[in-house]
Amino acid sequence: MDHSLFNGHPKFLGYITSSPAPIGILADMLAAAVNQNLGAQILSPMATEIEKQTVKWLAQFIGVSPSYGGILVSGGYMANFNAFLVARTAKASKTLNEDGLLGSNSKLIAYCSKTTHTCIEKAAILFDHGSKQIRWIPTDASNK
Structure with missing residues (x-):
């Protein structure tokens, strides 16, 4: 209960939001610099390849075939x-x-x-x- 209203605390489980981690700030800065547009692969081949590789890693992490597909969404x-x-x-x-x-x-x-x-x-x-x-x-x- 001590941290129930402090959504930046690691033990806060009430909402998904949290204060940004320094590595997340850097990742956002890099993503903004690339200026990705994920409307189609041709618009942003770099971001598309990063997403495809991340999905493969996640499949491997949970123990399914890397050939599984997927997309990353906002939440x-x-x-x-x-x-x-x-x-x-x-x-x-x-x-x-x-x-x-x-x-x-x-x-x-x-x-x-x-x-x-x-x-x-x-x-x-x-x-x-x-x-x-x-x-x-x-x-x-x-x-x-």
């Missing part, structure tokens, strides 16, 4: 948004891009525990599923 919120969109794309009809959700006759339903982060409901709304397409699974003390 957990965007990671969940991307995961929702990837899952939808994988399970939706092949005409989703042309017909949209209504035209594809897809009945996609997401199942989430009641403790799921609010960004999943927002993703369902923003990606035109609607919040009624989420089935909330109740949790209790034994469902940790």
